[in-house]
Amino acid sequence: MATIQVRFNEGASRDYKIEIKPNLIKEIPAYLKKHQFADRYVIITDSKVSKLYGQSLQKNLTASGIKSFLLTFPAGEKQKTLSTAEKLINKMLKLQISRSDAIIALGGGVVGDLAGFVASTYMRGIRVIQAPTTLLAMVDASIGGKTGVNVDAGKNLLGTFYQPQAVLIDPNMLKTLPSDEWENGFAEIIKYSIITKSPLFRLLNGHSLAELKTKKNLLNKIIIQCCQIKASIISKDETENELRMVLNYGHTIGHALEKYFNYSISHGKAVAIGMKFINSMAVNLDQLNKNDQNRIQKLISKYVNTSKFEQKIHTKKVYQKIWHYMQNDKKVRKSKIYFIVPKSIGHVDIQNTITKQNFLDVLPSFINE
Ligand code: GLY
Numbered sequence: 001m002a003t004i005q006v007r008f009n010e011g012a013s014r015d016y017k018i019e020i021k022p023n024l025i026k027e028i029p030a031y032l033k034k035h036q037f038a039d040r041y042v043i044i045t046d047s048k049v050s051k052l053y054g055q056s057l058q059k060n061l062t063a064s065g066i067k068s069f070l071l072t073f074p075a076g077e078k079q080k081t082l083s084t085a086e087k088l089i090n091k092m093l094k095l096q097i098s099r100s101d102a103i104i105a106l107g108g109g110v111v112g113d114l115a116g117f118v119a120s121t122y123m124r125g126i127r128v129i130q131a132p133t134t135l136l137a138m139v140d141a142s143i144g145g146k147t148g149v150n151v152d153a154g155k156n157l158l159g160t161f162y163q164p165q166a167v168l169i170d171p172n173m174l175k176t177l178p179s180d181e182w183e184n185g186f187a188e189i190i191k192y193s194i195i196t197k198s199p200l201f202r203l204l205n206g207h208s209l210a211e212l213k214t215k216k217n218l219l220n221k222i223i224i225q226c227c228q229i230k231a232s233i234i235s236k237d238e239t240e241n242e243l244r245m246v247l248n249y250g251h252t253i254g255h256a257l258e259k260y261f262n263y264s265i266s267h268g269k270a271v272a273i274g275m276k277f278i279n280s281m282a283v284n285l286d287q288l289n290k291n292d293q294n295r296i297q298k299l300i301s302k303y304v305n306t307s308k309f310e311q312k313i314h315t316k317k318v319y320q321k322i323w324h325y326m327q328n329d330k331k332v333r334k335s336k337i338y339f340i341v342p343k344s345i346g347h348v349d350i351q352n353t354i355t356k357q358n359f360l361d362v363l364p365s366f367i368n369e
Helices: 024-035 047-063 082-094 109-124 135-141 171-176 179-195 200-205 209-214 216-236 243-248 251-260 267-284 290-303 316-326 356-360 363-367
Strands: 002-006 016-020 041-046 068-073 102-107 127-132 149-151 154-158 166-169 339-344 347-351
Touching: 002 216, 016 024, 016 216, 024 047, 024 127, 024 166, 041 047, 041 109, 047 068, 047 102, 068 082, 082 109, 082 149, 102 109, 109 127, 109 135, 109 149, 127 135, 135 171, 135 179, 135 216, 154 251, 166 216, 171 216, 179 200, 179 209, 179 216, 179 243, 179 267, 179 290, 200 216, 200 290, 209 216, 216 243, 243 251, 243 339, 243 347, 251 267, 251 316, 251 339, 267 290, 267 339, 267 356, 267 363, 290 339, 316 356
Parallel strands: 016 166, 041 068, 041 102, 102 127, 127 166
Antiparallel strands: 002 016, 149 154, 339 347
16 A cells, blocks of 8 residues: 655665555564565563464464464563563573574564564674554564664663664554553644644544544555654654654653653653653743644543543652653763753754753643643
8 A cells, every 4th residue: 555665865775665555463473574584483462462363473484384483572662671572582592593594573562672682693693674553663663773772761762873774664453552542642643743734634633543543545555654754854854863763752751750650651641741841841932832732742642541640749759760761861971961852843853951850840731721
């Protein structure tokens, strides 16, 4: 249905395709045969996705004469650790997986990040194909080659940039998506609607989550638009020297919140609160007008329910802690934290001049809400 090309400057060798097509999961064996990425495939997935799609994918590969192995780890952000990666690597060594084999990362953001990390480090790197099963992974995490695990100090602080051979998106898989996962996906989609000019903001405004869940054509259109935006950004700045930072709108605070809540908050809710925070800072600093702030706020509230967690954070003590966690953000350069500041809907700026006081100054606006 749609093919989006990710192109890098230095030539075609690392370019890859994002394929978006309903029922693509069924065509994976034929796709792999056509492209000959590897001799054998290790499907890495989590305990939930294994039952839904992993076992049947392996069966289909076997039926097509493709040798594969299915490796599963328990579902959840808490599993995204070096220890889980090591367990997977040891299993692969036992199976004598070699550099002529490849990994299929079948799952959401956790699977994609973890399997990508294993692929990038196993014997100094074997090929990986991303097959995202959640909306968040389809529109964001599976594209762009970010891999990683969480460590004690914070989220994704250990990882690599390692591009996949292909990203295979089957939007029909969303029929099994749990409701909190829809929120996760839409938080990222809202992010795209603010960071660059596109029809997305208007489209999201004109519909509701319940509607979009059932309007497959519209949802597919949204997925394609997000993938196009992301492909264009990472093609220009693969390793986040500057431009790619815009994909982190709401994430600097969001990641710190995930750490603060010990990952009991979903990524989508954390990013949604993060976007609201930075919007308030932008208004305080006269960079965003109140009308745009309200329009973004309304859109966020329409798709992501943040109230339970928001009630717990608006105290000075929590703000100090969140600021402390942000010191470890991957966008810190020369001790300065980089924030993605919205100037208007469709236009953001990358800034490193926001101070701890600017952050603390947001507190009264939330308390008065
Ligand atoms: N999810 C942000 C990025 O890929 O850069």
